[in-house]
Structures are given as C-alpha cells and as structure tokens.
Amino acid sequence: MIPTQMLKGTLEGCILGILSQKETYGYEISSQLAAYGFGTIPEGTIYPLLLRLEKNGLVSAAYRPSELGPRRKYYSLTPAGEAELQQFMQNYAELSRAVGNLLSALKGDTDHE
Amino acid sequence: MIPTQMLKGTLEGCILGILSQKETYGYEISSQLAAYGFGTIPEGTIYPLLLRLEKNGLVSAAYRPSELGPRRKYYSLTPAGEAELQQFMQNYAELSRAVGNLLSALKGDTDHE
DNA sequence: CCTGACTATTTTGTATTGCAAAGTACCTTG
DNA sequence: CAAGGTACTTTGCAATACAAAATAGTCAGG
Numbered sequence: 001m002i003p004t005q006m007l008k009g010t011l012e013g014c015i016l017g018i019l020s021q022k023e024t025y026g027y028e029i030s031s032q033l034a035a036y037g038f039g040t041i042p043e044g045t046i047y048p049l050l051l052r053l054e055k056n057g058l059v060s061a062a063y064r065p066s067e068l069g070p071r072r073k074y075y076s077l078t079p080a081g082e083a084e085l086q087q088f089m090q091n092y093a094e095l096s097r098a099v100g101n102l103l104s105a106l107k108g109d110t111d112h113e
Numbered sequence: 114m115i116p117t118q119m120l121k122g123t124l125e126g127c128i129l130g131i132l133s134q135k136e137t138y139g140y141e142i143s144s145q146l147a148a149y150g151f152g153t154i155p156e157g158t159i160y161p162l163l164l165r166l167e168k169n170g171l172v173s174a175a176y177r178p179s180e181l182g183p184r185r186k187y188y189s190l191t192p193a194g195e196a197e198l199q200q201f202m203q204n205y206a207e208l209s210r211a212v213g214n215l216l217s218a219l220k221g222d223t224d225h226e
Numbered sequence: 227c228c229t230g231a232c233t234a235t236t237t238t239g240t241a242t243t244g245c246a247a248a249g250t251a252c253c254t255t256g
Numbered sequence: 257c258a259a260g261g262t263a264c265t266t267t268g269c270a271a272t273a274c275a276a277a278a279t280a281g282t283c284a285g286g
Contacts, residue, residue: 155246
C-alpha cells in the first residue's frame with residue numbers, strides 16, 4: 001500500500017494525466033488508478049480532488065446520463081490543465097531524480113556496478 | 114522547484130536514508146539534500162521533522178559541541194528507523210512504478226519503443 | 227414488490243506534514 | 257562592537273488524502 005502522505009501532490013498530476021487521454025468520470029478514474037498500480041484510492045479522495053480541479057479551471061465538467069446507473073460527471077482537460085500536467089511531469093522528474101540519487105547512494109556506494 | 118506537497122512522506126524517508134550512511138545533524142542534512150537535487154529545504158521543515166523522528170523512536174539524538182559554532186544535535190538511526198527506511202524504499206518503489214506506468218502511457222501509447 | 231448489490235456523486239470533518247517566521251545562541255572577523 | 261555564518265527551537269498556517277455518511281439511479285433474485 002502506498003502511504004497516503006506520499007500521494008500528496010502526485011495524485012493530482014496523475015489524474016490530469018488520465019484526463020489527457022480521454023474525457024472520463026470519477027468512478028472510472030478510480031478503477032484506472034487501481035489498474036496502474038496505485039491501490040484503491042477512495043471516493044473521499046477522488047471526488048473532492050476533481051471538484052478542486054474544476055474550481056481552479058484545470059478541468060471542465062458536464063453531467064451526462066448513464067444507461068446503467070446514475071448520471072455521470074465527465075471531466076476533460078482545459079488548456080490550463082494541460083499546462084499544469086506538463087509542469088507536474090517536470091516536477092515529478094525532478095523529485096524522482098533527487099530520490100534516485102539519494103537511494104542509489106545507499107546500497108551501491110560505487111557508481112558503477 | 115519541487116512543490117512542497119510532493120515532498121510529503123518522501124522527505125522523511127530520504128532523511129532516514131541520509132542518516133543510514135552516517136550519524137549527522139540538521140544543518141548538515143540540509144546541505145546534503147541540496148546536493149542530492151532537492152532544492153533548499155528550509156529549517157522550518159528539517160528540524161521539526163527530526164524532532165518528530167526522535168519522538169517516534171526512529172532516531173536517537175545527542176548534543177555535542179562544535180569547534181566552530183554552537184553545539185550540534187547528532188542523530189543516528191535506531192533499529193526501528195532502519196526498518197522504517199526499508200519500508201519507505203519499498204513504498205517509494207511502488208509509487209514510482211505506478212506513476213511510471215501512467216506517465217509512459219501518455220507519450221508512448223505503444224509499450225515497445 | 228422489495229431487498230441487496232453495483233454504479234455514481236456530494237459533503238463534512240480530521241490528521242498529517244512541509245513551511246514561514248521569529249527568536250535564541252555560539253563563534254569568528256573587521 | 258557589529259555583522260555574518262553556524263545551529264537549533266517553537267508557534268501557527270495551508271494544503272491535501274481520507275473516513276464516513278448521505279443521496280440516488282439501475283438491475284437481478286426471491
């Protein structure tokens with residue numbers, strides 16, 4: 001299980017990433033995240049996050065009926081959202097490199113082998 | 114600059130990692146983090162975090178005088194701290210893999226090439 | 227018809243954690 | 257004695273993942 005604190009900041013970027021592929025809705029995003037290897041991200045996380053993204057203008061939303069259940073709220077990236085996604089990927093790469101540097105210094109000590 | 118939210122959870126693990134190499138003190142940890150590629154992590158982050166680690170029994174601490182300034186508080190990993198570090202590395206790998214999966218699906222679409 | 231299971235969203239409140247800001251204090255150098 | 261670098265502490269704040277409960281639609285089985 002990925003600890004909740006470690007998801008902070010990255011989860012938002014990941015959802016932007018999912019939305020960059022195709023417009024979709026909260027319940028579906030939840031199962032996609034599970035498929036990518038994040039555990040089960042609970043509703044209490046997904047939906048407030050999506051509302052926040054909408055409020056900040058990073059996504060736009062529209063309710064549409066479903067054939068087999070209650071209405072769905074479909075989200076899609078705005079230009080601001082795409083820019084934010086780019087920024088996220090850059091920031092994540094930076095973090096990833098820093099942590100990689102540190103962790104590789106622990107086991108290896110030697111930089112070759 | 115790595116956004117503050119994205120550091121949550123990982124920073125603690127990284128400091129445990131630094132302490133696993135050798136016992137050291139806050140001010141020095143700060144400069145090591147900078148060297149690894151985290152930006153400048155401010156004092157208001159480092160010191161409270163170290164106090165928290167101590168309170169939780171993951172590190173032990175001892176004041177020792179310095180030849181060229183005020184006394185230093187040296188920290189070293191406890192067995193519980195080492196265990197926590199192992200746990201962190203595992204969790205980080207899990208997160209890293211999940212985000213990698215997701216992000217690689219964005220540009221590539223194809224899983225080979 | 228009704229109960230349960232699955233789909234789907236919203237809202238309220240809580241805990242964790244990085245950070246800003248201010249203060250204390252030691253040492254060296256001009 | 258003032259200034260700057262070293263070194264630690266404390267208080268309070270902001271952001272965000274999550275738990276929990278409520279609402280509501282569809283469908284299958286009894």
